[in-house]
Amino acid sequence: MKEMHETRKTIHDLSEEYRILLAKREMMENQNNDDSVRATLKEMKSQFVDYLYLFGYGSINDKDRIDISPVTLLPSINDFDMKFGSSASDNVRMIWAFTLSILKQSQTTNYCLNFAVFDEPKQQSIVNKDFSEFIAQAFQTCNSTNCQIILGVTAKDETEQSVVANAKKNGAHIISIIGKAFKPLV
Secondary structure (H helix, E strand, O other), X not given: OHHHHHHHHHHHHHHHHHHHHHHHHHHHHHHOOXXXXXXXXXXXXXXXXXXXXXXXXXXXXXXXXXXEOOOOOOEEEOOEEHHHHOOHHHHHHHHHHHHHHHHHHHHHHOOOOOEEEEEOOXXXXXXXXXXXXXXXXHHXXXXXXXXEEEEEOOOOOHHHHHHHHHHHHOOOOOOOOOOOOOOOOO
């Protein structure tokens, strides 16, 4: 009998917690529901989706299902966080696309510091063509938004070294570290 009473109290407490969370969610949705925020999210979604497919995203074919959640302000599909339905390499592409979309949007909204850092953006076996496109779009974004992007890249093969060399030709400031970046002091 005591266990049943404790279980009933636990269920009641969880129900109350859930009700509070639903109220908080509704409040957040209302905060992000004015016309200017909706317009910003719509433009950001458009930029995000364009970048995604430009970078070779392939986990979801139907672009219309992709959205930027007004509650979390993160990419979603049918109100679920997009990263859960994507491959590891497509998650990397999402990070690229989302960050560049924020930088682009900051041109008109001042929601961002116009500064981004990508640490080893070529992860999860990203193909060189997609990586090259990311670098090109990062340059284009910086040129159009007056922002700064720092890329920490390990150029292992000739193709990756070629991408870095092309970036330098296009005006990137390259700091080469030969050997290991971190070495023991003793």
